[in-house]
Amino acid sequence: MKALVPVKRVVDYNVKVRVKSDGTGVDIANVKMSMNPFDEIAVEEAVRLKEKGIVTEIVAVSCGVSQCQETLRTAMAIGADRGILVETDAELQPLAVAKILKALVDKEQPGLVILGKQAIDDDCNQTGQMLAALADLPQATFASKVEVADGRAVVTREVDGGLETVSVALPAVLTTDLRLNEPRYVTLPNIMKAKKKPLETVKPDALGVDVGPRIKTLQVAEPAKRSAGIKVADVATLVAKLKNEAKVI
């Protein structure tokens, strides 16, 4: 069975982003970029399924500018067998990415598509579900445990209040939650090997997908600042402040 793993290049999770002063967006020039943390978990899960003999080939996919190649190389260093870059300079929204992935699912016929549950830049949490809808596949989102057997995936999902287990017929779309696994570190020999793995580049047009944005960003602003707080010396002062000033207890 083939696994398709979409990965996104995003601003590194440790970077504190700044809003551009003209309100057109977030300043991402010269900041560190890396693979979306949830996507690393997705690649790791695919690699573990390959190590168990369930998955035979892992195809990593990234959509965006040419620098996304680096993200694909990282995925290949973790253990993906080959990469596909859908190259475009256009601003891609989840619906467009889902349509691109749908075209690739049609072409590659994977048994499993494993995505991160959300990207930490747009915080959308949509692409996996949209892909499942477009490809008419069942979905198991926010997965914290995956077992594949007998043409089905039994997936434990993180839901509000606890856990839920569903069984989905393959092919299916899974999205990863943080607790699914701990991604491995890439080693230098694997980084070198990853450079030799095949990386194919296609354009959205070649896949017949219109990537035009449906949502216009009118403005990006800083969130309201909290006014500076005070340091209290001891617990008695804290209790007094909470009672008399803030009136919250």
Place this chain on the structure above:
Amino acid sequence: MTALVIAEHDHGALKGATLNTVAAAAQLGEVHVLVAGANAAGAAQAAAQIAGVSKVLLADGASLAEQLAENVAAQVLAVASGYSHLLFPATAHGKNVAPRVAALLDVAQVSDITKVVSADTFERPIYAGNAIATVQSTDATKVLTVRTTGFDPAAASGGSATVETVVAVADGGTSRFVGAEIARSDRPELTAAKIIVSGGRALGSSEKFTEVLTPLADKLGAALGASRAAVDAGYAPNDWQVGQTGKIVAPQLYVACGISGAIQHLAGMKDSKVIVAINKDPEAPIFSVADFSLEADLFTVVPELTGMLP
């Protein structure tokens, strides 16, 4: 313009998040509510009583008993024509279903809106809440998920909507419910609590977490929360996690004990009215958002604080 709210419920009763979503929908026009479930007449009755709701659609069938995304999305689609807006609460359930509906309608979805600017323009946080984007949807139907802490809940009584029964969809058959482990708790629900006591890695163990924080939470009538570090270390269950990837909360009072205040944690709690931080590290970033900071060892001051409360 009519907006359809997809209710979150346990078949017998509505979940609180539905009320906040109705409040957001009320800013857009007439509000209808869809209750898709099995033996869900109780939830439909509750929905009919929400102030501002003019019609409740009840789809009652076995296919909807487990709230599987495939079936619920098909049900929403079956009734979606004629609505200008489809709104879901931005809970695990809403996030699971809404994008599926949007893709089937071939429209973009706007996630986690915190403000309705106009019928097609909304505010939403991006980059873990470090920026607020104002976005305009160009699609005919707007599919939205609503950040519940961004809207005050609609009144649960005072309405008198009619309940109309619609045909429930057939089971899609590709997905099956196996089981659930839902944690039972007598405490207020984390996302709806007025006061939250939250602990981080500094608690050191699951026993200490319970021993130190539970008495304080009991005294305050508070819900318990945790940072990702505490959850990953096994000190607290997963569904207590507050942050970008956990729950987004905005209580009246948030007490952060032994939490450093990483960007991802702040994303989940920085809209709280009053934040108290207890940490022995004077450089902890949590102090930059706290209204009241106490630089001390939590193992000493939390019991002391508990003792001083009435």
